[in-house]
Amino acid sequence: MVKKNSNVKKLPKTTISKTQYAYEYISTKILDGDFVPGQRIIIDQIAKEIGTSTIPIREAIRNLESDGLIEYKAYSGAVVSAINETEYIEILSVISVLEGYASALSARKLTEKNLNELMKLNEQMHQALKQFEFEKFNQLNRKFHTIIFEKCGNNFLLDEIERTQQRLDRIRRSIFTLLPERARQSIEEHQLIIQLFKENAPLSKIEEEVRQHRINTIIAFQKQMRNKKN
Known part of the structure; x- marks a missing residue:
């Protein structure tokens, strides 16, 4: 489960795009081990954590899939990839x-x-x-x-x-x-x-x-x- 959020991170008011910020937020969680292999990525929860709509989250997940950090599984949706x-x-x-x-x-x-x-x-x-x-x-x-x-x-x-x-x-x-x-x-x-x-x-x-x-x-x-x- 995604951790519930005493440490909610809102989207910063910078020139960084919402998709890029979502990408960096999720990838950091994966690389730091907060999101473990096989864990489902809950799009609505992440959108709430960073204060944006679900659209940038979905776009970020597509990019993360290209990088091999996320994969899609039947009946589960986007999950953190297992270690290759x-x-x-x-x-x-x-x-x-x-x-x-x-x-x-x-x-x-x-x-x-x-x-x-x-x-x-x-x-x-x-x-x-x-x-x-x-x-x-x-x-x-x-x-x-x-x-x-x-x-x-x-x-x-x-x-x-x-x-x-x-x-x-x-x-x-x-x-x-x-x-x-x-x-x-x-x-x-x-x-x-x-x-x-x-x-x-x-x-x-x-x-x-x-x-x-x-x-x-x-x-x-x-x-x-x-x-x-x-």
């Missing part, structure tokens, strides 16, 4: 290679201030996990890796990482809500990565560890999907 397992694994595999290489390029450019920020972010992720604040955890995790690879000095590589990450976001940004144990392991792996930076470890070792860090998420995801099917 194959696409998720393929994209995450590519990100593991891109971020591993970018992290190796950045390794010798990270300052003491950067390393301290990484440690702080990792501790904040630990606290977010303890409070079950998975969206905050995801945001901190994204920032953690961005601080590392943004210093790689290769703009083409950065653009490819961003494009690939956006495709991953369309599948599900809140994957750690499905894999809480993996979230805990991720924090431990971050500690190892930080230590490698501090020790000026061989670049090949840094690249390997960052790549494996992403691959471990694939392994955990595949295990979870197998368990669900058994």
Whole structure:
């Protein structure tokens, strides 16, 4: 069910179109995990929440269907799409290679201030996990890796990482809500990565560890999907 609304968001008085605002509102709910796979999209309720008619909502849903976030099912109407397992694994595999290489390029450019920020972010992720604040955890995790690879000095590589990450976001940004144990392991792996930076470890070792860090998420995801099917 759509959450009832102490936090009703009315349509802002800006130049943004009603359809675009509805698109962003619904897609954010999906990507943040507020709307879960298989959940029915109640058009009248969303129209009330953002203070508009149902027409922009319907148009937004058509766009979201094109993006793969929503699908139509008989007798249910528009529902949140299930995670595309194959696409998720393929994209995450590519990100593991891109971020591993970018992290190796950045390794010798990270300052003491950067390393301290990484440690702080990792501790904040630990606290977010303890409070079950998975969206905050995801945001901190994204920032953690961005601080590392943004210093790689290769703009083409950065653009490819961003494009690939956006495709991953369309599948599900809140994957750690499905894999809480993996979230805990991720924090431990971050500690190892930080230590490698501090020790000026061989670049090949840094690249390997960052790549494996992403691959471990694939392994955990595949295990979870197998368990669900058994």
